[in-house]
Amino acid sequence: MKARAFDYRRVASVAEALDAYAACEGEARFLAGGQSLLPALNLRLDAPDLLIDIGRIESLRGIAIEGDRLRIGALTRHAETLASPLIAEHAPLLTQAAAYMAHPAIRNLGTMGGSLALSDPASELPACMRALGAEFEITGRDGTRTVAADDFFLDLFENVIEPGEMLTAVRVPLPVPGTRMRFEEIARRRGDYALVGLAAHLVLTGETVESARLAFCSVGPTPMRAPTAEAALAGRPLDAAAIAEATAALADDLAPDEDEGFSAAARMHLARVLLGRVLPALREQETGEMAA
Ligand SMILES: Cc1cc2nc3c(=O)[nH]c(=O)nc-3n(C[C@H](O)[C@H](O)[C@H](O)COP(=O)(O)OP(=O)(O)OC[C@H]3O[C@@H](n4cnc5c(N)ncnc54)[C@H](O)[C@@H]3O)c2cc1C
Numbered sequence: 001m002k003a004r005a006f007d008y009r010r011v012a013s014v015a016e017a018l019d020a021y022a023a024c025e026g027e028a029r030f031l032a033g034g035q036s037l038l039p040a041l042n043l044r045l046d047a048p049d050l051l052i053d054i055g056r057i058e059s060l061r062g063i064a065i066e067g068d069r070l071r072i073g074a075l076t077r078h079a080e081t082l083a084s085p086l087i088a089e090h091a092p093l094l095t096q097a098a099a100y101m102a103h104p105a106i107r108n109l110g111t112m113g114g115s116l117a118l119s120d121p122a123s124e125l126p127a128c129m130r131a132l133g134a135e136f137e138i139t140g141r142d143g144t145r146t147v148a149a150d151d152f153f154l155d156l157f158e159n160v161i162e163p164g165e166m167l168t169a170v171r172v173p174l175p176v177p178g179t180r181m182r183f184e185e186i187a188r189r190r191g192d193y194a195l196v197g198l199a200a201h202l203v204l205t206g207e208t209v210e211s212a213r214l215a216f217c218s219v220g221p222t223p224m225r226a227p228t229a230e231a232a233l234a235g236r237p238l239d240a241a242a243i244a245e246a247t248a249a250l251a252d253d254l255a256p257d258e259d260e261g262f263s264a265a266a267r268m269h270l271a272r273v274l275l276g277r278v279l280p281a282l283r284e285q286e287t288g289e290m291a292a
Pocket of ligand 1: 029113123
């Protein structure tokens with residue numbers, strides 16, 4: 001099948017992209033890496049009148065420390081996330097997660113902004129952003145607003161970006177002393193979307209867990225935090241009893257669906273297996289040894 005006919009416009013700035021969107025009388029879409037949008041057009045799951053190619057907007061590129069945050073431009077390719085020394089040092093969860101995403105050809109084109117804007121609950125980066133406590137910069141013709149990752153994802157492929165707004169960057173808090181983080185997933189084959197994935201972010205003081213942020217992929221309509229499991233860990237040593245309690249608590253937190261011949265019970269089982277693997281690995285991890 002081929003895509004329906006559409007107009008195409010390449011733009012050089014965010015302002016030009018937003019103006020082009022506003023001027024379009026039909027449906028417009030921003031085109032970033034095209035790794036999700038172009039297959040959707042070819043399958044006629046989407047049929048916009050205008051594609052606004054944002055792939056050459058320089059201001060959407062770049063990875064830099066700004067104050068106590070790591071700012072990552074929306075056009076950062078997955079391959080750049082994987083290779084960035086700044087991300088490996090300050091947000092290695094993203095380095096680890098990018099290694100699980102698709103294959104090199106897709107990672108060379110797919111972008112951070114595209115993945116987050118798409119808001120596929122099976123994707124790795126949305127879960128990582130919730131675990132990291134990231135903020136999203138969303139720009140419209142009236143200015144830029146900041147939204148916490150926890151408030152960004154609304155439902156399956158739905159988020160708070162309004163028509164005509166663009167995700168321009170994410171800001172990830174720099175890790176405080178005692179931070180440990182780890183991403184793991186279980187998939188049928190390497191590069192497939194996760195059957196279940198887990199982005200885990202802990203802050204420890206000595207043996208004690210000060211705070212825990214656990215975010216799963218593929219177990220609900222959005223990337224899912226696990227507040228009951230997080231509460232089971234907070235304020236206690238990361239020992240076998242705490243890990244067992246957190247793992248049992250997942251039943252209260254996650255809502256996997258039956259799909260692709262994979263039962264909700266099996267997905268819940270895999271979520272427990274992952275948490276049971278990741279927490280002991282974090283316990284063994286030395287602070288300052290977070291790199292992928
Ligand atoms: C075979 C295959 C396997 C894949 N496997 C995985 C995987 O394992 N894990 C995974 O996470 N992903 C996977 N992907 C998806 C891939 O990571 C995409 O790159 C990503 O989902 C979308 O990024 P993109 O830059 O290509 O966005 P595009 O396809 O260009 O756009 C996607 C959507 O986001 C919108 N958009 C893009 N950028 C912005 C922006 N800055 N602001 C607002 N809206 C925007 C577009 O209008 C469109 O609606 C796979 C894709 C393929 C084809």
